[in-house]
Amino acid sequence: MPKAAGFLSNLVTFLAIIAAVLVVLLFPLTFLFAGVADVTADQELVINLTARHFVESDLLYGWLVNSILDSESSPGEGGDGGSMQAVLLDLALEDQILISKLLLPKEWAAAEIKTNTNELYTWLNGQVDYPKLVLHTGSLSESMTMVRADMVARVLIGSWPGCSPEVVSGYQTGELSKEEFLSSACKPAEERAQEYMINQLKESLMDMYKDLPDETALLQRPDQRRLVELDQTRENILRVFKIMMWSWLIPVFLLGVVMVLRVRSWRNLGLWWGVPLLVAGLLSIPAALFVPRLGEVLIRVIDRNADQPLPRIQLLGPMLQELFTHARRMILIPASILIIGGLILVLFLYGLLRQGSKKAAISGEIAVDNIESLVQIEPDSSSLPQEPSVAGENQTPSGMFG
Numbered sequence: 001m002p003k004a005a006g007f008l009s010n011l012v013t014f015l016a017i018i019a020a021v022l023v024v025l026l027f028p029l030t031f032l033f034a035g036v037a038d039v040t041a042d043q044e045l046v047i048n049l050t051a052r053h054f055v056e057s058d059l060l061y062g063w064l065v066n067s068i069l070d071s072e073s074s075p076g077e078g079g080d081g082g083s084m085q086a087v088l089l090d091l092a093l094e095d096q097i098l099i100s101k102l103l104l105p106k107e108w109a110a111a112e113i114k115t116n117t118n119e120l121y122t123w124l125n126g127q128v129d130y131p132k133l134v135l136h137t138g139s140l141s142e143s144m145t146m147v148r149a150d151m152v153a154r155v156l157i158g159s160w161p162g163c164s165p166e167v168v169s170g171y172q173t174g175e176l177s178k179e180e181f182l183s184s185a186c187k188p189a190e191e192r193a194q195e196y197m198i199n200q201l202k203e204s205l206m207d208m209y210k211d212l213p214d215e216t217a218l219l220q221r222p223d224q225r226r227l228v229e230l231d232q233t234r235e236n237i238l239r240v241f242k243i244m245m246w247s248w249l250i251p252v253f254l255l256g257v258v259m260v261l262r263v264r265s266w267r268n269l270g271l272w273w274g275v276p277l278l279v280a281g282l283l284s285i286p287a288a289l290f291v292p293r294l295g296e297v298l299i300r301v302i303d304r305n306a307d308q309p310l311p312r313i314q315l316l317g318p319m320l321q322e323l324f325t326h327a328r329r330m331i332l333i334p335a336s337i338l339i340i341g342g343l344i345l346v347l348f349l350y351g352l353l354r355q356g357s358k359k360a361a362i363s364g365e366i367a368v369d370n371i372e373s374l375v376q377i378e379p380d381s382s383s384l385p386q387e388p389s390v391a392g393e394n395q396t397p398s399g400m401f402g
Contacts, residue, residue, distance in 0.1 A: 016261040020276045023251045023258070027280035028287040030247040031334055035291060035327030037244035043121045045326065051113045053319040061100035091159045102152045105143045112136065116218070124237065130222055130230050138214035144206060153201035157194060160187040168193070248334070251280070270349025278342030284335030288328045295320025 039045060091099070116133045123131040163171075163186035170176035171193060176184075182201065188194055222230060255273060262272045299317050 026251040028284040033244035035330035039326045133218040135216045137212040144209040149202040149205040153198045274345025281338030288331040
């Protein structure tokens with residue numbers, strides 16, 4: 001029976017240690033999850049941050065250029081060497097971004113990003129059955145002025161190589177039509193021919209912008225089967241966010257398990273709660289410092305698991321890094337609470353231990369005093385009873401012997 005009781009006691013202690021270790025490890029991790037979920041659920045923060053990064057940091061234009069360069073369509077197909085894909089492939093990156101900014105004004109790009117990001121949150125909140133992502137391209141015709149078109153045309157021509165003699169001869173003799181001359185994508189040496197090509201490019205750009213539809217759908221309305229899949233995707237996303245937001249309840253539950261298994265006194269509470277809370281709070285500080293790099297980790301995981309390379313996904317790294325930086329506050333606040341609470345319990349435990357040691361010392365002194373009081377002290381000889389003297393004993397002899 002004593003062996004069984006000892007085994008059960010050791011088992012309970014072992015389980016309590018496991019629960020305490022999990023508390024230490026899970027609190028920083030769940031704080032990280034909750035912080036990321038909190039900032040991602042902040043609709044206004046995400047919209048403003050996305051618009052600023054996509055516009056001010058040239059992210060939108062880099063995305064546009066990479067989308068064109070990575071296009072599966074073969075530029076210049078059918079001999080059309082002057083297609084937009086072929087033109088941008090021959091441009092330097094600075095010229096690509098400059099033309100993209102001229103074709104897509106910053107104000108328009110920012111407004112479209114905010115509108116479509118807000119539409120995504122509207123879909124996540126269950127207000128619509130699918131995100132109606134559209135570009136309001138009709139307003140671009142107003143932004144494409146002759147001055148802007150002239151700048152785009154001159155950047156394009158300045159990036160083209162010189163025309164061959166055959167092209168120049170065909171242009172001069174009229175054998176080449178305007179479309180064929182423009183599709184040659186070359187820069188004529190004659191200044192008059194250059195101005196002619198610039199004017200033709202300007203007219204083509206203005207006509208292209210006039211023919212733009214009012215709206216260009218980025219996502220067509222899906223069929224019923226696809227709507228069901230989108231709804232399941234939305235529910236899965238919301239479920240993940242809820243789990244991340246409330247995951248910190250897991251280590252709280254484990255604290256209750258520790259209390260049931262081992263806490264029987266205030267001293268136990270300081271040891272089994274104070275120490276794990278203090279260590280968990282201290283470990284949460286590195287987690288708060290790591291959270292901005294979480295964006296880079298996510299980008300690498302997505303890129304590694306993608307069926308095809310996703311070079312454009314790297315452009316999201318700086319935006320996610322700044323977004324997750326806002327999660328630091330959501331991690332440091334509960335971490336500070338854990339540190340303060342754990343420190344109070346540990347100091348309380350230390351005080352109890354010191355008080356216990358003092359009581360033990362005082363009890364020891366009292367015990368020593370009691371023992372000494374029980375020891376018999378040797379009595380004074382004057383207080384001892386005298387034996388009766390025998391007659392003649394110790395007396396001076398008299399008579400004949402005196």
